[in-house]
Amino acid sequence: MPRPFRHPAPLELGGAELRDLVSACMDRLAPFLDGLNEQPTHSLDGSHKVARAFDEPMPERGVPFRRVLARLFDRAIPVSLNPASPGYLGYIPGGGLPSTALADLIADVTNRYTGLWMPAPGLVQLEISVIRWFCSLAGYGPSAGGWICSGGSMANLAAVVAAREAKLGEDIAGGVLYTSEGAHHSVAKAARVAGLPRRATRVVPVDASFRLQRDALAKAIAEDRTAGRRPFLVVAQAGSTPVGAVDDLAALADLCAAEGLWLHVDAAYGGFFLLTERGRSSLAGIERADSIALDPHKGLFLPYGTGCLLVKERATLRAAFSETAAYLPPSQEDADHWDFADLSPELSRPARGLRIWLPLWLHGASAFRAALDEKLDLARDAAARVRALPGVRIVAEPELSLFAFRVEPPGMNTAELDAFNRRVLARVNQRKRLLLTGTTLRDPALGEDVFVLRVCVLCFRTHADRIDMLLEDLAEAIADPRG
Ligand SMILES: Cc1ncc(COP(=O)(O)O)c(C=O)c1O
Numbered sequence: 001m002p003r004p005f006r007h008p009a010p011l012e013l014g015g016a017e018l019r020d021l022v023s024a025c026m027d028r029l030a031p032f033l034d035g036l037n038e039q040p041t042h043s044l045d046g047s048h049k050v051a052r053a054f055d056e057p058m059p060e061r062g063v064p065f066r067r068v069l070a071r072l073f074d075r076a077i078p079v080s081l082n083p084a085s086p087g088y089l090g091y092i093p094g095g096g097l098p099s100t101a102l103a104d105l106i107a108d109v110t111n112r113y114t115g116l117w118m119p120a121p122g123l124v125q126l127e128i129s130v131i132r133w134f135c136s137l138a139g140y141g142p143s144a145g146g147w148i149c150s151g152g153s154m155a156n157l158a159a160v161v162a163a164r165e166a167k168l169g170e171d172i173a174g175g176v177l178y179t180s181e182g183a184h185h186s187v188a189k190a191a192r193v194a195g196l197p198r199r200a201t202r203v204v205p206v207d208a209s210f211r212l213q214r215d216a217l218a219k220a221i222a223e224d225r226t227a228g229r230r231p232f233l234v235v236a237q238a239g240s241t242p243v244g245a246v247d248d249l250a251a252l253a254d255l256c257a258a259e260g261l262w263l264h265v266d267a268a269y270g271g272f273f274l275l276t277e278r279g280r281s282s283l284a285g286i287e288r289a290d291s292i293a294l295d296p297h298k299g300l301f302l303p304y305g306t307g308c309l310l311v312k313e314r315a316t317l318r319a320a321f322s323e324t325a326a327y328l329p330p331s332q333e334d335a336d337h338w339d340f341a342d343l344s345p346e347l348s349r350p351a352r353g354l355r356i357w358l359p360l361w362l363h364g365a366s367a368f369r370a371a372l373d374e375k376l377d378l379a380r381d382a383a384a385r386v387r388a389l390p391g392v393r394i395v396a397e398p399e400l401s402l403f404a405f406r407v408e409p410p411g412m413n414t415a416e417l418d419a420f421n422r423r424v425l426a427r428v429n430q431r432k433r434l435l436l437t438g439t440t441l442r443d444p445a446l447g448e449d450v451f452v453l454r455v456c457v458l459c460f461r462t463h464a465d466r467i468d469m470l471l472e473d474l475a476e477a478i479a480d481p482r483g
Contacts, residue, residue: 087434
């Protein structure tokens with residue numbers, strides 16, 4: 001018999017009460033977790049009704065906890081896309097390691113302050129060691145540094161600000177940055193938030209493998225210089241969102257070095273493949289970048305809410321973000337003791353590094369490496385088998401664990417093929433054991449914009465059985481082109 005909860009729950013919960021509440025949560029979470037394999041990959045039926053049910057006034061008096069849980073688990077949570085599902089192959093998945101929730105529970109209940117080193121030296125230092133693990137993965141040396149933030153968009157934003165500060169200083173007029181057609185929209189957004197006008201972001205075309213064209217970039221830089229503008233930054237892709245393309249990082253590093261530009265690599269999707277041998281080979285040259293965005297809530301499978309910016313020289317973050325205030329303790333003098341407030345836009349922050357540190361200590365890096373290697377294998381296997389289906393053309397090969405394809409039965413024009421591919425997508429998704437997404441991109445083979453389907457294998461729960469389902473569902477979906 002569960003113990004009855006005090007109701008309304010007091011703000012000052014005691015240990016036994018918290019344990020009971022956590023245990024009541026577990027009564028809901030355990031079946032959720034154990035049933036993930038059978039759960040639909042998405043279910044948005046009744047979404048407006050559910051949304052309306054939560055558009056409500058603030059409760060004046062607390063309600064019994066099991067009723068609160070019921071509203072979440074019976075109403076809000078089921079009506080969603082399900083990125084925790086092994087069948088979720090859309091967008092960029094991650095899965096959401098449940099062990100991170102333990103770290104969050106500890107961080108939230110103990111409520112330590114990690115904006116500065118002094119208030120929680122042990123917790124800050126463990127976060128510094130997480131950043132150093134990542135720096136060494138990227139091939140950075142001892143003067144590197146970083147910031148664990150909420151996601152890849154924030155990491156890209158901080159990188160653009162650091163690059164702007166380092167290369168343009170206070171006067172940002174005429175500053176220009178370059179990125180490719182495959183760049184995530186957070187890059188252009190970052191430039192705007194960093195105070196640059198929209199025209200400051202130049203989009204450079206890609207080659208047949210969706211990699212930024214180095215020569216076109218060199219030409220654009222030269223033209224901008226001639227016109228009196230001030231090129232300062234190149235944002236390269238290490239796993240582009242639409243097709244998973246990895247730019248030629250070494251060639252871009254050479255160009256940036258010759259031109260005196262900051263090189264930022266957006267490795268939000270691809271970065272943690274550095275744990276694998278194949279990933280290291282694909283991302284060769286990344287160690288020469290001035291900064292790198294990583295997203296542990298993608299390639300380290302964490303639940304949403306964790307990104308990371310690495311910089312080759314920690315001093316560049318300090319130059320961009322440090323401020324002093326009489327009401328705060330002085331910054332640390334010891335180079336090994338970092339104040340995150342000096343390295344980022346944040347002051348108050350949770351012990352965010354614990355979300356990464358705890359799962360790595362609990363499972364070990366080898367578990368992540370093996371899972372990432374498995375995803376590389378699954379994506380290659382899936383691409384080979386999808387290619388063999390009638391009418392399928394692989395538009396972007398799986399450099400990492402993402403590929404894009406299009407089904408092209410004979411006798412259809414581009415618009416008809418786009419419509420057919422959208423129908424294929426809808427048919428696959430309607431079985432709800434997989435979730436795929438598509439995108440429109442400039443097809444290098446055709447030189448025109450086309451709609452393609454994407455498969456991104458990155459959830460740690462995705463195994464070979466889902467790839468078998470993918471093949472079954474796709475074969476069925478493409479069987480009747482006119483239907
Ligand atoms: C390559 C890339 N960069 C940046 C982002 C933005 O990351 P976040 O959604 O964590 O802000 C994404 C998200 O999918 C991405 O794929």
